Amino acid sequence: MLDPIQSSVLAESRRVAHGFFTRAGGVSKGVYAALNCGLGSADSRRDVAENRARVAAHFGASGDKLLTCHQIHSATAVFIDRAWAPDAQPRADALVTRTPGLVLGALAADCAPILFADHRAGVIAVAHAGWKGALSGIIEATVLAMEQVGATRQDIKAAIGPCIGQRAYEVGPEFQAAFLADDRGHATYFTPPSPNGHALFDLPGFVFQKLRGAKLGGVESVTQCTYTHSNQFFSYRRMTHAQEIDYGRQISALVLS
Secondary structure: OOOOEOOHHHHOOOOEEEEEOOOOOOOOOHHHOOOOOOOOOOOOHHHHHHHHHHHHHHOOOOHHHEEOOEOOOOOOEEEOOOOOOHHHOOEOOEEEEOOOOOEEEEEEOOOEEEEEEEOOOOEEEEEEEOHHHHHHOHHHHHHHHHHHOOOOHHHOEEEEOOEOOHHHOEEOHHHHHHHHHHOHHHHHHEOOOOOOOOEEEOHHHHHHHHHHHOOOOEEEEOOOEOOOOOOOOOOHHHHHHHOOOOOOOEEEEEEEO
């Protein structure tokens, strides 16, 4: 049984169903156990398809209605109005639709998934915000794409799901330099560097403030650290440190009725 994390600001609307799913409730095995929804992993294609079908069924939809991007850590948001085959995913990091019944999903394993909804206009969106996408403008691109199809910024509600927490996100000086080159004020999202020159980066805090800066009608964070909570979430960084062969991806999704 699937029991996704819920956001109170998104749950206000009866037109939108949503969930930030954990790794529990699927059929995958080994390092992918159990609800791995990542088509890009080396997991059994049949198991991933079954996991994705279970997520779609949670929303009363068939598996082919669950749509995700080929995520590329970009600031590209695309509008969609129909389903596609799994091998025809757009190369982007956000999906926007006005079409009821399409389940939009964002995959993550440390990056921040964001769900957006304007229930008045009937426009929803998902975004995958890694540090590159968040810094280069995926949040702003998603909001703009929603506005272009009828959403009103003040009516858009957004929620951030599970991603890597600051205590687990050690970064080098070149990483921090990229943020400071964009805005010296971004220093607030980093701890002071350690003797080895490394700092800790607050990804959920950075994403939250980006959403607040977009002047939306409501923003909420229901994040938990994907690195720390190994029984609940997949984590790319934890996989790297443990020298495992691969990693799964959890999914965050929503649908308009």
